[in-house]
Each structure stands twice: as structure tokens, then as C-alpha cells.
Amino acid sequence: MPRHGQDHPAERSIWQKLHIDLPLLLGILSLMSLGLFIVYSAGGQNIDIVIRQAVRLGIALVVMLFIAQIPPLVYRKWAVAVFIIGLLMLVAVLLFGHVGKGAQRWLDLGFMKFQPSEIMKLVVPIMIAWFISQDNLPVKISTVVWAFILVLMPTLLIAKQPDLGTSLLIASSGIFVIFLAGASWKLIMVCAAMASAFAPILWIFLMKDYQKQRVMTFLNPEQDPLGSGYHIIQSKIAIGSGGFQGKGYLQGTQSQLEFLPERHTDFIFSVFSEEFGLIGVGVLLSVYLFIVMRGLWIAINAQHAFTKLLGGSITLTFFVYVFVNIGMVSGLLPVVGVPLPLVSYGGTSMVTLLAGFGMLMAVGTHRRLHV
Amino acid sequence: MAPRRVLIRNHTAEANLFARRTFIAFIGVLVLLLVLFTNVYNLQVNSFEKYQTRSNANRIKLLPVAPNRGLIYDRNGVLLADNKPVYSLAVIPEDVQDLKNSISEVSQLLQISQDRQDKFFKAVKRKRRFKQVELYPRLSEHQVAVFSVNQHKYPGIFVDARLKRYYPFSDLTTHSLGYVARINRKDINKLELEGKSENYAATHGIGKLGIEKYYEDILHGRIGHQEVEINSQGRIIRTLDYTPPISGKDLTLTLDIELQMIAKRALSGKRGAVVAMDPRTGGILAMYSNPSYDGNLFVHGISSKDYKKLLNSKNLPLINRSVQGYPPASTVKPFLALTGLEEKVITEHSKIPDPGWYQLEGLPNKYRDWKNGGHGWVDLNRAIEQSCNIYFFDLAFKLGITKISTMMERFGFGDYTGIDIHEESKAIMPSVGWKRARYNQPWYTGETLSVGIGQSFWTVTPLQLTQALTTLVNRGERKVPHFLKATAEVSSSNSNHNNTHVQRHYEEQAPLKLNQAKNWDIVLNAMHRTVQKVDATGHAAFKGTTYDAAGKTGSAQVARIKQDEKYDAQATQERKRDNAMFIAFAPFKQPEIVVAVAIENVAKGGGGTNAGPVARQIMDQYFGSRVITSSIDNNVKSDHRLSAHQAHHQATPSLQQNNGAD
Structure with a gap:
């Protein structure tokens, strides 16, 4: 195999030796620290919550740095095995999983409980990238069909749990790989048509009543202002009343007087926009844009089809988080329970997210696929 | 790693294709970000006045009010499970002018230990604004009396009364009655699963064992609501509407406490x-x-020391x-x-x-x-x-x-x-x-x-x-x-004991028939x-x-x-x-x-x-x-x-x- 970009150890900076992408790290850290401030405000100025979140962030950062040390070759080697184990665990969850909050997501291993769907968020893009990079790009139609089937399996298993938010993220992570691998536009159109045909099937057979309720509420929130539409209305009031400048830190009445639901988790963006206004929103979106740009830059400069596809998919999936969360709290999308990445309070998905960034840094800093 | 088949790859073409696709994706990202920003701009700039008005008008809150739990009597009308008011000393720090001084004075008055005071100040740091913090749990009647006389000197400090379960016969009835204890994470999940969590919004305890658990739905009652107007700091100004809770039904058991x-x-x-x-x-x-x-030990939250003692007792009292x-x-x-x-x-x-x-x-x-x-x-x-x-x-x-x-x-x-x-x-x-x-x-x-x-x-x-x-x-x-x-049709806690009892009917089981009755x-x-x-x-x-x-x-x-x-x-x-x-x-x-x-x-x-x-x-x-x-x-x-x-x-x-x- 020919090598691009030969290694010149003397040219490598200290950051590269540590397998850290500095711009990416700075972007992540700035969002995290912003997140801690908003969690303090949204959580009723409870310092305990902030400390707990800080500890989680620390753990997630360590995971990220650890993953970044592993050459991408290693993921590629284990892709199939881990994918199959992941699928089996998803089946196990459905058969004897732990029911929490009306959905089966947890698998109890005796010493710990964990969500196999979280692992699949990372494994699916690796698997699809491995599968497609076996062959030359652009991908052939037959490869695309197989890749779709591979994506669909975990997606449906997770949707059945039911966890619509995660299945959406996993489906998009796989589809991004297929898109970036150069699937023909014709094919993309056909798939889009099929997906819209699939929607009624999803509605009738797969979606639970509460999920349908959410979609109905999304379509017409004012219909039931004290019932399920309440969350969206209160969230829009919070964002709108923030205005251009915002009400000021700790001054948002919607959140401080507890009109907003799930203030420090899914609806943290509403707290932020109420207190920091359009200026704050502009800054926040810019930081997200910066991280996406940096991620795509790393992917373009990667040395091999596998790492390119993987890096691109991780970055774009990260953006899906941002889009779905902000879209849902501002009334553009139905409420599906996706946190605002790096800002929302919460543990499991934060670790997975940073593990993804760790892989992205590995793609950027391990110069060769073969070490 | 040895590739299974040798591929002749055109890396430049691949890289170009990928770069093109990435660029298209990036354009997509920009468009979607713009959609988000435009939408927020719409809310915050174009509709600002509308939402500002609605935010200011957002002064009416619905507060849940817990129902009283049904009482439990033995077959002769002896009360086996009662609801007794428990008084605690609570503080809203924002309402107290000189917090340090007031607390130390009140502590002296009621003989509250330094330990409790430290705990209180710690809790104050972590609470929501205008939320009350407990200074002393379970005041004695004497303490309540002493404080009531002096209450006017300490605005923001008050006696908070709450009904808690009390079993007058203590260990005599625990194995059959069970007990009520604090709702924990597991209970919340279960209530959510059964769609009952809204009815428990103001409830603190739930039946964990025995009859208290088995007849939880009958004993609990229905939640009430208080519609209140709050001021800009979130404090209640007046009550606009009140839907009283419906108390749980009283139970009469077949048990005879004297036989117990x-x-x-x-x-x-x-x-x-x-x-x-x-x-x-x-x-x-x-x-x-x-x-x-x-069972009363569990009502107030058993200390881990007491619980261990019960759990490890050779005679297995649990x-x-x-x-x-x-x-x-x-x-x-x-x-x-x-x-x-x-x-x-x-x-x-x-x-x-x-x-x-x-x-x-x-x-x-x-x-x-x-x-x-x-x-x-x-x-x-x-x-x-x-x-x-x-x-x-x-x-x-x-x-x-x-x-x-x-x-x-x-x-x-x-x-x-x-x-x-x-x-x-x-x-x-x-x-x-x-x-x-x-x-x-x-x-x-x-x-x-x-x-x-x-x-x-x-x-x-x-x-x-x-x-x-x-x-x-x-x-x-x-x-x-x-x-x-x-079960009592109308709970005694609502009307004054003119309740009509509804006898329970139990289904007959199929009889065991012998060939020779003798x-x-x-x-x-x-x-x-x-x-x-x-x-x-x-x-x-x-x-x-x-x-x-x-x-x-x-x-x-x-x-x-x-x-x-x-x-x-x-x-x-x-x-x-x-x-x-x-x-x-x-x-x-x-x-x-x-x-x-x-x-x-x-x-x-x-x-x-x-x-x-x-x-x-x-x-x-x-x-x-x-x-x-x-x-x-x-x-x-x-x-x-x-x-x-x-x-x-x-x-x-x-x-x-x-x-x-x-």
C-alpha cells in the first residue's frame, strides 16, 4: 500500500504524540464549562448537581483520551465481532432486559447495568465503514443494500425497546457512512422514497402510544396546553422571552420558577436561550459549527477510506444531536429525548459521545493505519 | 494485517470523492444551522413581545396537594394504623434577615445541637431559592409550644406539620399490616409504569409491605390541586382555586388485636x-x-445501624x-x-x-x-x-x-x-x-x-x-x-364518622368433593x-x-x-x-x-x-x-x-x- 504523509517524528508536536487534537479539545472543553454554568442555573443553583456533572465530565474526558491512544486499525479488526456481540446484547435486552421508565434499555450483568444501545452508537459506524472500505469507492449498489440491512438490524432492535432517539442517531450514523462513501444520487433518492413509505409502517406497528402522542403534540401543541403540549409551549415561552440579550444569568423566570420541564437535561437549551438571548445562541451555535468543521477536516485528511468514513460519520452524527435537541425544544421537531451534546446534565450518553471524539482524535493523530 | 484480496485502489479518486461528499454534507450542516438560528431568531426577535407577555403572565402554578391515607381498624374498631402530625422546624432563608443570628438564637431556645445547625447551613447552600430547609425534624410538643410563643420574633422560621403513618401497636401488627415508608427510585419507576405517578405528585410515603402494600390503591386516595398565583420571585401571593384531595378509604380488618x-x-x-x-x-x-x-421505624426512615441490626439478627425478625x-x-x-x-x-x-x-x-x-x-x-x-x-x-x-x-x-x-x-x-x-x-x-x-x-x-x-x-x-x-x-365508603377523615362500610365479598372456591362424605x-x-x-x-x-x-x-x-x-x-x-x-x-x-x-x-x-x-x-x-x-x-x-x-x-x-x- 502506498503511504501518504510519511512520518517525521521530529515534526510531530507534543499534542500529536499524546494523540490529542488541540482545536477539537478546546471546542469540547469550552462547551463543557459553559454546560456546568447552565446546569448550575437550571438545577436550582444546587452545587451538588454541578459537582456530579463535573465528575462525569472528568471520567468522560479520560475515556476519550484513552480511546484516542488506540490505533484505528484495532477497531477495524474487531468491527465484526463487536457488532455481532452488540446485536446479541440488544436481543438479550428485549428478552430479559431491565425495565426502567417504561422502556427496556438496560442489561443487568450482576455487577453493573449498562445500555448495549450506547455501545452500538460507536460500533455501527465502525462496522459500516469497515464493510464499505473493503471495496473501492464509490460503493456499488449491492454493497449499499447490504450496508442498509446491517444498519437496519440494530436500529429496529433499539426502536423496539422503545428508544426512538437512540435508534434515530444510530440509523443516521450508518447512513452518513453510506452517503460519504459516494452512494449514487439516484440510489439516495430511491432510499428517501422508501423511507417515506416506511413512515406509515413505523406509525402503525412500531411506535408506542406515547410516541404517537408526542408527534401529535408536536403538530399542535396549543391543543392541550396543560397536558402534553405544556412542555413545548413553556419551552418556546422561555426561548422567546429571552429576546436579543437574554434575561441574564440566573435571572430566567421560566426556569427559575420551574415552569420549564427537564430543565437541566433535555431542555437545557431553553434555559440557556432565556438567560443569554439570541447573542448567546449565536455563540453556542458557532462553537458547535467549529467542532463540526474541525471533525470534517480531520476526516478529509485521514489516510484511508475506513478512517475517512468513520471520522466523517462521527462528526455528522454529533451534529444530528445538536440539530434534533435544539429543533425539539424550539418546536421544530417532536420531542424524542436527545440531550444537547456536551452541555446537558447526564452520564451515559456523555461517555459514548466523548469516546466517539476519542476515535476522531485517533483518526487524526495516528498517521498510519498500520502501526 | 494481510488483505484478503489485493485491491488496486485509486486513492486520489477516492479522496476526491470523499472530499466532495464531505463538502455537500457540510453545506447541509450550514443550512440546518441556519434553520435553527432563523427559528430561534423568530422566537426571540420577531415574536419577542408575545413571548415576553406570556412569560410575565406565567404567574399561575398548579400545586399538588396530598390526600390523607385511609386508616386501618381491627374487627372491633380498634385503630391499628393512624396518621399523626409530625412537626418539624423549617426555614426559608430568603425570608430571614440575619440568618446566622436567628438560627443560633432559635437553636438555643429549642436546644438544637451544633451538629444539626452545621447540617442546616450545608443544606442551605444547595437548595433552590425560596424553598424551605429543615432545621429540626420531629419537634416534641414542648418544643412546638416554646417556639410558637416566640415565633413572631423570627419571620421565615416556622413549624411545618405533616401527617405520617403511626402504628400504635408497633411490632404486634407489623407482619400483617406491613408499613408505609418513603417513596424511593424503584417506587417512582413502578408508579410511572403503571401511570400513577401524577396521583403521587405530593405524596411522600407508599405501602411497602403487607396490607399497606396490597391495598395501596384503596388507602392512598386521589390527589388534590391548589391553583396559586405567584409573584416575580416565585412566592405564593394567593390561592385562586382549590380542588381538595380525596382521602383514601379506611379499612376494617378481620384481625382481632386482643388475639394478637x-x-x-x-x-x-x-x-x-x-x-x-x-x-x-x-x-x-x-x-x-x-x-x-x-414498623414505625421504617416510617421515619430507619437508620442503617438499626436496619443492619434487624437484618443480621439471628432470629430473623423481618x-x-x-x-x-x-x-x-x-x-x-x-x-x-x-x-x-x-x-x-x-x-x-x-x-x-x-x-x-x-x-x-x-x-x-x-x-x-x-x-x-x-x-x-x-x-x-x-x-x-x-x-x-x-x-x-x-x-x-x-x-x-x-x-x-x-x-x-x-x-x-x-x-x-x-x-x-x-x-x-x-x-x-x-x-x-x-x-x-x-x-x-x-x-x-x-x-x-x-x-x-x-x-x-x-x-x-x-x-x-x-x-x-x-x-x-x-x-x-x-x-x-x-x-x-x-372498606369505608366515605373516609372518616372527610366526614365525621358517619361512614357506611362496604363488606368485602370473596369468591367461593370450587369445593373439594369426596366420594364418601362420611x-x-x-x-x-x-x-x-x-x-x-x-x-x-x-x-x-x-x-x-x-x-x-x-x-x-x-x-x-x-x-x-x-x-x-x-x-x-x-x-x-x-x-x-x-x-x-x-x-x-x-x-x-x-x-x-x-x-x-x-x-x-x-x-x-x-x-x-x-x-x-x-x-x-x-x-x-x-x-x-x-x-x-x-x-x-x-x-x-x-x-x-x-x-x-x-x-x-x-x-x-x-x-x-x-x-x-x-
Whole structure:
């Protein structure tokens, strides 16, 4: 195999030796620290919550740095095995999983409980990238069909749990790989048509009543202002009343007087926009844009089809988080329970997210696929 | 890694393709970001005034108000579970001008320790604005009085009252009532799953065990709402509307607290359980398991030290022994005799010789009788009166395990009785299929013999014994054991005690039918003799009662005794000593009460001397001064061949009164 970009150890900076992408790290850290401030405000100025979140962030950062040390070759080697184990665990969850909050997501291993769907968020893009990079790009139609089937399996298993938010993220992570691998536009159109045909099937057979309720509420929130539409209305009031400048830190009445639901988790963006206004929103979106740009830059400069596809998919999936969360709290999308990445309070998905960034840094800093 | 096939890759073309696609994706990202930003711009700039107005008008909040929990009474109207106000000292720091000074003054006034004050200041740092913080939990009445006099000096500090469950009889009722304790994470998940979480928005405690748990839905009631207007700082200005909560319904149980007291006294210093039931209804009159514990400890949140003490106690106070399995020993002999009669392998008068041991042909094992030298020729009556093992080894051998287990299952052994608490165990009714499923082993004939004397794998709960005995004394009519007698239609907490009670109706279970109805009488008469005949095993405990009782003793072997080894209670370790069992009912002619007693590891004697007196004390209390004589006494003593038919007609019990029917 020919090598691009030969290694010149003397040219490598200290950051590269540590397998850290500095711009990416700075972007992540700035969002995290912003997140801690908003969690303090949204959580009723409870310092305990902030400390707990800080500890989680620390753990997630360590995971990220650890993953970044592993050459991408290693993921590629284990892709199939881990994918199959992941699928089996998803089946196990459905058969004897732990029911929490009306959905089966947890698998109890005796010493710990964990969500196999979280692992699949990372494994699916690796698997699809491995599968497609076996062959030359652009991908052939037959490869695309197989890749779709591979994506669909975990997606449906997770949707059945039911966890619509995660299945959406996993489906998009796989589809991004297929898109970036150069699937023909014709094919993309056909798939889009099929997906819209699939929607009624999803509605009738797969979606639970509460999920349908959410979609109905999304379509017409004012219909039931004290019932399920309440969350969206209160969230829009919070964002709108923030205005251009915002009400000021700790001054948002919607959140401080507890009109907003799930203030420090899914609806943290509403707290932020109420207190920091359009200026704050502009800054926040810019930081997200910066991280996406940096991620795509790393992917373009990667040395091999596998790492390119993987890096691109991780970055774009990260953006899906941002889009779905902000879209849902501002009334553009139905409420599906996706946190605002790096800002929302919460543990499991934060670790997975940073593990993804760790892989992205590995793609950027391990110069060769073969070490 | 060696590639499986050699690919000729055009890396430049691939990189270009990828870069193109990435660029398209990036454009997509920009467009979507723009959509988000435009939408937020719309909300924050174009619709700013609309949302600002709505935000300012957002002054009305719906506050949940918890309902009062229904009270629980015993059958005579004695209050068993009460709601008592608990007073705590609470502070809203934002309302206190000089927090440090005020707290130290109040602390001095009420003698609040420095420790509590430190804890308070810590909590203040972590609370939401304008939320109250507890300074002192559970104020005494004196403290409440002292503070009330001085309250005007300390705005922002006040006494907060909240109703909490209180069990006036503490450990006497815990195993049946259970208790209410703080709603935890697991409860919340369960409530959410069942769609009940909204109804619990203001509730602090939930039934965790026993009746409190089983009837949680009836006891809890419906949440109320208070619509309030708040000011810009979130404080309540006035109440706009009030939907009062609906209190939970009061429960009246079949339990008799005086019988509970007697049960506790009779079992004091022992490990064991008593269950007393009304065979006419299935209503539980008494259920007590010793040792017990105070359910009130859990209401206020038990300290981990106290909890560990309960959990690690050798005597296992947390376990409700009345619904746990014990080897039934000889108490099941009447049921086995009935099976023998019904299957026609014995008759009332058929006899077998008892030399003191029993041996299966071709096998070396000798099965011993409890009496050295045996009982001589034994028929059914003598076998039950004397609790002769040899007779029942022979009977069990002739029946075989399948006929035995089939009949015993019809009496309810090895299954839930259906009582209205969740803690019940099924215990074990062994059968060929059970042993295959449990141990993957075939059934051995030797085990059938042990089943014949209520040993081997067989376990029954004292509750199951009362249920089976009820079926026996009712001649096949089965009853579901239960605590709940009636619910109050209107809770006493709402109106002043003019509540109408709604009787609970329990479904009749399919009766157990025999081919020959007189078999019931044969067995019941034998149990009567067991208590009434002078030399019978159950006689001593019931000597001189004013009512006419019948029953059966039992001594269960806990440790295995080797072949030809003799059991000696004194020499055996305490935990390996025999258990004493007793079942009894009275009056013989028209039974009003059945009792089952189990006592673990007794030092000396068996069921007759240890458990019998406990059953007697319960019955003495139940019948009080009532005199229920039966002419059968003399007949039994003179002629124990008296036929059941005769007895039935000769006996004319003089029932004075009929209290306690539910």
C-alpha cells in the first residue's frame, strides 16, 4: 500500500504524540464549562448537581483520551465481532432486559447495568465503514443494500425497546457512512422514497402510544396546553422571552420558577436561550459549527477510506444531536429525548459521545493505519 | 494485517470523492444551522413581545396537594394504623434577615445541637431559592409550644406539620399490616409504569409491605390541586382555586388485636408463628410471627445501624413466619388418613401391627416409630390419637406419592392461599414431577414413607395449615384467607364518622368433593379424640376448657438423624432441635376458629407440650367465658369405636352466642 504523509517524528508536536487534537479539545472543553454554568442555573443553583456533572465530565474526558491512544486499525479488526456481540446484547435486552421508565434499555450483568444501545452508537459506524472500505469507492449498489440491512438490524432492535432517539442517531450514523462513501444520487433518492413509505409502517406497528402522542403534540401543541403540549409551549415561552440579550444569568423566570420541564437535561437549551438571548445562541451555535468543521477536516485528511468514513460519520452524527435537541425544544421537531451534546446534565450518553471524539482524535493523530 | 484480496485502489479518486461528499454534507450542516438560528431568531426577535407577555403572565402554578391515607381498624374498631402530625422546624432563608443570628438564637431556645445547625447551613447552600430547609425534624410538643410563643420574633422560621403513618401497636401488627415508608427510585419507576405517578405528585410515603402494600390503591386516595398565583420571585401571593384531595378509604380488618396480644405473649421468647382464622369466612383473626419488629421505624426512615441490626439478627425478625414453609410433621396425618379412606386403602377399623419400626421389603433401612416398642395393633383412630408413625408409613406406602400429592394439592398445599398480602410463600408439596424439575432425580419409595409423616421435602406454611384445616372442618367447602373485612365508603377523615362500610365479598372456591362424605366425619372425630381422650397426644394442652376443641400435634425433625441414632433434644444444638406444630379447631360441632401454631427448635417435648398450649391460649381468649359443652366427651372416653354417624346425632352442642362472624 502506498503511504501518504510519511512520518517525521521530529515534526510531530507534543499534542500529536499524546494523540490529542488541540482545536477539537478546546471546542469540547469550552462547551463543557459553559454546560456546568447552565446546569448550575437550571438545577436550582444546587452545587451538588454541578459537582456530579463535573465528575462525569472528568471520567468522560479520560475515556476519550484513552480511546484516542488506540490505533484505528484495532477497531477495524474487531468491527465484526463487536457488532455481532452488540446485536446479541440488544436481543438479550428485549428478552430479559431491565425495565426502567417504561422502556427496556438496560442489561443487568450482576455487577453493573449498562445500555448495549450506547455501545452500538460507536460500533455501527465502525462496522459500516469497515464493510464499505473493503471495496473501492464509490460503493456499488449491492454493497449499499447490504450496508442498509446491517444498519437496519440494530436500529429496529433499539426502536423496539422503545428508544426512538437512540435508534434515530444510530440509523443516521450508518447512513452518513453510506452517503460519504459516494452512494449514487439516484440510489439516495430511491432510499428517501422508501423511507417515506416506511413512515406509515413505523406509525402503525412500531411506535408506542406515547410516541404517537408526542408527534401529535408536536403538530399542535396549543391543543392541550396543560397536558402534553405544556412542555413545548413553556419551552418556546422561555426561548422567546429571552429576546436579543437574554434575561441574564440566573435571572430566567421560566426556569427559575420551574415552569420549564427537564430543565437541566433535555431542555437545557431553553434555559440557556432565556438567560443569554439570541447573542448567546449565536455563540453556542458557532462553537458547535467549529467542532463540526474541525471533525470534517480531520476526516478529509485521514489516510484511508475506513478512517475517512468513520471520522466523517462521527462528526455528522454529533451534529444530528445538536440539530434534533435544539429543533425539539424550539418546536421544530417532536420531542424524542436527545440531550444537547456536551452541555446537558447526564452520564451515559456523555461517555459514548466523548469516546466517539476519542476515535476522531485517533483518526487524526495516528498517521498510519498500520502501526 | 494481510488483505484478503489485493485491491488496486485509486486513492486520489477516492479522496476526491470523499472530499466532495464531505463538502455537500457540510453545506447541509450550514443550512440546518441556519434553520435553527432563523427559528430561534423568530422566537426571540420577531415574536419577542408575545413571548415576553406570556412569560410575565406565567404567574399561575398548579400545586399538588396530598390526600390523607385511609386508616386501618381491627374487627372491633380498634385503630391499628393512624396518621399523626409530625412537626418539624423549617426555614426559608430568603425570608430571614440575619440568618446566622436567628438560627443560633432559635437553636438555643429549642436546644438544637451544633451538629444539626452545621447540617442546616450545608443544606442551605444547595437548595433552590425560596424553598424551605429543615432545621429540626420531629419537634416534641414542648418544643412546638416554646417556639410558637416566640415565633413572631423570627419571620421565615416556622413549624411545618405533616401527617405520617403511626402504628400504635408497633411490632404486634407489623407482619400483617406491613408499613408505609418513603417513596424511593424503584417506587417512582413502578408508579410511572403503571401511570400513577401524577396521583403521587405530593405524596411522600407508599405501602411497602403487607396490607399497606396490597391495598395501596384503596388507602392512598386521589390527589388534590391548589391553583396559586405567584409573584416575580416565585412566592405564593394567593390561592385562586382549590380542588381538595380525596382521602383514601379506611379499612376494617378481620384481625382481632386482643388475639394478637395473646399470640405475642404465648410466643414470647420463642421463634414461631400463630395463625387463627374463622373457618366460616376465611377471615384472619390473628397472625403473629415472633420475633417481630416495629414498623414505625421504617416510617421515619430507619437508620442503617438499626436496619443492619434487624437484618443480621439471628432470629430473623423481618421474616413473617406465618407464611413461610415448615415441615408439617404429624399435623398432616388427618389429611393423609382422609386420602387413605377416600382411596379405599384403609377403612376406619382396619388395623396394622406396630412393632416400633417399619421396613420396606428388600431394603435395609428401618423407619422408627417415635415410641420405643411401638403401639401394638393400631387402627385409624388410635393412629391419629397416638400419632403413630408406623401406621402412616404403611398408609403412605400403600397410597404412593402421586395419590398423596394430588389430594394434598386439592387442600391447597404447595400453592398460594390467595391471602391479601404479597409476602406469602408457596412452600413445597413434593411430587414425582416436582422432584424431577427441582433435582432432576427420580422419586424414591423411601421418600414416600417420609411424606407419610409430613417430612421429606414437604413444607407447609402455618397459613396453609389453617386453610387446609378450614376445608376439612367445612367438609370440603374452601375459603380464601383474607384480612380485609370492609372498606369505608366515605373516609372518616372527610366526614365525621358517619361512614357506611362496604363488606368485602370473596369468591367461593370450587369445593373439594369426596366420594364418601362420611370420611370427613371419621377424620374429624379422630382429631376430636386426639384432644379429648385422656391418654391422647393433644389432651394435656386442652384439659378443662369450657369449649369443645379438636386438633392434631406434630413434631418436625429439622436435622437428619442417622440410621439407629437416637434423637436427644438436650444434646442437640439449639438450631437443630425439633420444631413443634399444632393445629386445632373449636367448637367441634360448629367450628368458629381454626388455629395453626409453629414453634422452632423446642428444647423438650413436641407439638402437644409446646405448640398446643399456644393454640389453647388463643382459643381461651376467643371464647372468653362462653361455655360450649358437648355430650360427645363421655362417649369418646368410654367407647372410642363410636361411629361418626352416631356421634353426629348424639352431640348437641349448646352454643350460647355467636360473636365474631364477619
